[in-house]
Amino acid sequence: MRQTWRWFGPKDLVSIDAMRQAGVEGVVSALHHVPTGVVWTPDDIAERQRQIGTMQDGSSSGLTWDVVESLPVSEDIKKQKGDWRDHIANWKTSMHHLRDAGVEVICYNFMPVLDWTRTDLSWRRPTGATCMRFDFTDFAAFDIHILERPGAAEDFPEAIVDAAARRFAEMSGDERAQLAGNVVFGLPGAAENFTLEDVRRHLAEYDNIREETLRGHLVDFLSEVTPLAEELGLRLCCHPDDPPFPLLGLPRIMSTEADYAAIMQAVDLPANGITLCTGSLGARADNDAPGMMRRMGERVHFLHLRNVTLDTPEEPRGSFFEDEHLAGQTDMVEMISAVLDEERRRKAAGRADWQIPMRPDHGQDILDDLGRKAQPGYPAIGRLKGLAELRGIMTALNHPRGMAGA
Structure with a gap:
């Protein structure tokens, strides 16, 4: 797995220097200042690459922009209203510009109105985290x-x-x-911050859009952009709903393995792929992220590794919190084992994309994180702790003795 780190740009309180010291190999970022639906220009892309490649003293960081997260899909596209056709055209132009700059993986989501949803951004644990x-x-x-x-x-x-x-x-x-x-x-760093009136207005526009309609709109979108991704050598990967069950009366269409299977089959091209987020999927007890990796791994283009603990795992929807990376709903040893098996299979088949980019997603605020007040869910030390734990599992499973005992 290629170890990456999410960075929200120059305003991010976790610096490029901190990422470099964490030992990551690449960076996940986006042009959060560009309004949704607008073309990402070559100059803006190059400037973000320059920022990622430069440490505070002006020396080279050695880091590259490996994954876009996210190239946002507008509400107009999701609803097929207003300027949705122009927005798809702009999305395709941005794809060209990203590929020209050497970025090959584009993460996006198709969640209506809000991205991830939480009720508490700093819930205290018994440890003080x-x-x-x-x-x-x-x-x-x-x-x-x-x-x-x-x-x-x-x-x-x-x-x-x-x-x-x-x-x-x-x-x-x-x-x-x-x-x-x-x-x-919503999404940290996003260009849009909704008021309650904004939410009410958007909800009203989804009154007549049910799951099948929204799924059809996603298929229409992918039918436009995926052939171009194939031509350009890009990999597109849809992030699951977070949480993966209905909220606010809105349709949810990327919450389960069956949801992904339907979309992969509807637009059956290798570039149409999956962002497998163990935390988002793990918020439903009936989701099996390691099994999904083993069954659908050839279409997994990006990994978010984090964990959640459910208050009522017997219920299809309920309360949960972001746990430590090796605690919670997902067996992370089994998950990483499945990923490494898929990477070995890809490498043996000669796939150029055999190494799957992974980032330690979210993390608990610990130690100096508690005073830093960085983007909610994206602390420096909490993510570093998670990355170290994940890295330890990767190293052990890849060790000759560990592989022999598996």
Whole structure:
């Protein structure tokens, strides 16, 4: 696995120097300052590459921009409204510019309105570390009592509706505002920060868009961009829904292995691939990330390795928190074993992309992270700890003695 690190650009409080000291081999980044739907220009791409390649003292970092995360897919494309055709054309132009610059892997998602959703961005653990959490009751309190979405109460179990009413009544005005801000925080570094009115407006535009319709729109999008990706030698990889179950009455179409299988079959080209995120998929107990890697590994172009612990693993949806990388829902030893097996298979087959880029996704804030207040979910030391743990598993499984005993 090629060890990479997500960087949000010059405003990121975790520096290029810190990444270099962590021993990563490549960088995952995006042009967060460019509005969604607008072409990424060669000059902007080159400037981001220059920033990644330069340490604070002006010397070369030796790092390259390996993966785009994300080249955003506009709401217009997802809904097939407004300027969606122009946005697809611009996406394709950006693909050309990225390939000309030597970037070959493009991660994206097809989640309506919001990207990942959490109710707490700094939930305290018994160790004193903090992490991100999705609390189902808090989310219901937001949906029913703060957003006041019509029919919201019908989307939750009766016990959760009752608990949410009590939770909301106990919250102060500041706590309600904080919860709302956390839920609509969206993707860190994104060009768009939604207000509650923005969310209500977007939700209204999805009133007549059900899962099959949204899935059809994704297939239409991929039918446009994937042949070009094949021609250019690019690899596209869709990130799963986070969390992988319906929220806010919106359709979710990339939550399970069956969802991915349907999209891979609908646009059956090698460039149409998967961002296998063990944390997002792991928020459903019925998802089997290591098994998915073994069954669909030939289409996995990018890996996010993180872990979550579920409060109620017997339920199809519920509360969870971002656990340490070797704790939680996913057996990370089995996961990495499956990845290494796939890489050996690819290498034996002569695939140029035999090495799959991986990044230690998210992480708990520990030590100096607690005062640094970097992007939620992206601490320096917490990710470094996770990377060290993952690197240890990789090294052990790749060791001749370890391989002989497997």
